[in-house]
Amino acid sequence: MIYQDTIEFAQLQDEQDELRSFRDEFMFPKHNGEKAIYLCGNSLGLQPRAAGEYIKQQLVNWEAYAVEGWFMGNEPWLDYHKALLPSLSGLLGANENEITVMNSLTVNLHLLMVSFYKPTNKRFKILMEAGAFPSDQYAVESQVRFHGYDPKNAIVEVAPREGDVTLRTEDIIAQIEDNADEIALVLFSGINYYTGQLFDMEAITQAGHKAGAMVGFDLAHAAGNVPLKLHEWGADFASWCSYKYMNSGPGGISGAFVHEKHFGNDKLDRFAGWWGYRRDKQFLMQPGFDAEIGAQGWNVSTSPIVLMAMHKASLDIFERAGGIQKLRAKGDKLTGYLEYLIAQINQKLGEEVYRIITPEDQSQRGSQLSVVCRRNARATFDYLTANGVIGDWREPDVIRISPVPLYNSFTDAYLAAKALFKAISATGS
Structure with a gap:
């Protein structure tokens, strides 16, 4: 043009x-x-006009059914999250069973690192970009300390070359290769919040796996902004927030991706809760956690229906926009x-x-x-x-x-x- x-x-x-x-x-x-000329969707997306109606409908359901709203009405709450999955599947390039909707972004990163950061005496390092959003830095620091490591030794940060502002893909890959024997996890942003640089997630995933590490992504500034192919790229996990480019309200519900290759791995640790228990036996209230197959097996707590309603109001617009x-x-x-x-x-x-x-x-x-x-x-x-x-x-x-x-x-x-x-x-x- x-x-x-x-x-x-x-x-x-x-x-x-x-x-x-x-x-x-x-x-x-x-x-x-x-x-106003609003150019801040990277921080907080605008409110969809329909959001109030979506919330109102859930308030009507609450009024009409009370506790039975989990099972009755046009949108029973027990399975309400499933209505979000088709849209998210297209935005994330993931299978529906690889996606769950829960919590907030940093909470999800912590929960996912419980499963995918498994340090050993030899492999204990986490590689990430220098200048990642502070919340990611704090989460990673606390994770390595929790496992008994010093962040100075356990965190490898990839910084731009002198005179550069953004990273070069070859430098990211070189750092992974240089630390290949010690890396347990590669955790990168999809897009760096400060510079707006979109990273080559496919190349990072391939390099991380070649080095024997797990690979995950923080998609806070990527989800709803750029096309993603999480399943095809083979990323092990990812999380995102919905209140930026996905316009789902301040503090809106987050989501998590777990690649289906991990669904049968019973050696993965996770912090469990009743909401992640297998659905066909959930109401038997039996002792011993038996995870639901798929990413929903990482759920911990009850779905916040009002937050999900705001999320759906925006996701429906994405669908109609093509x-x-x-x-x-x-x-x-x-x-x-x-x-x-x-x-x-x-x-x-x-x-x-x-x-x-x-x-x-x-x-x-x-x-x-x-x-x-x-x-x-x-x-x-x-x-x-x-x-x-x-x-x-x-x-x-x-x-x-x-x-x-x-x-x-x-x-x-x-x-x-x-x-x-x-x-x-x-x-x-």
């Missing part, structure tokens, strides 16, 4: 966008009585347009005031651009917010801007870029 730095071009693209109607299915915060491939195509166009507009700003100013650190190669990023502001960075971000452009701030000088294809437009990108340009003079830089 040949981009143009005009409002007419942006509006024409919006008119030709086959996904444009989905914008009306979301609720935008207001600025001066008008929709799936992740269509969204990915539009997302590439939106981020490409914003990238072009930022380059135009720098050209007008005669210097690179705004430097994009997210990879230029679209195959190595999703719907996110991380922009280093080289003049009055915090003041620039505050100016954007004050003028109805909602992005995301990361110390010391990065503004994350994420045009989400389900509800963002080319006009959003155009107006956001204009605000970035005006911020230069408005902040005295």
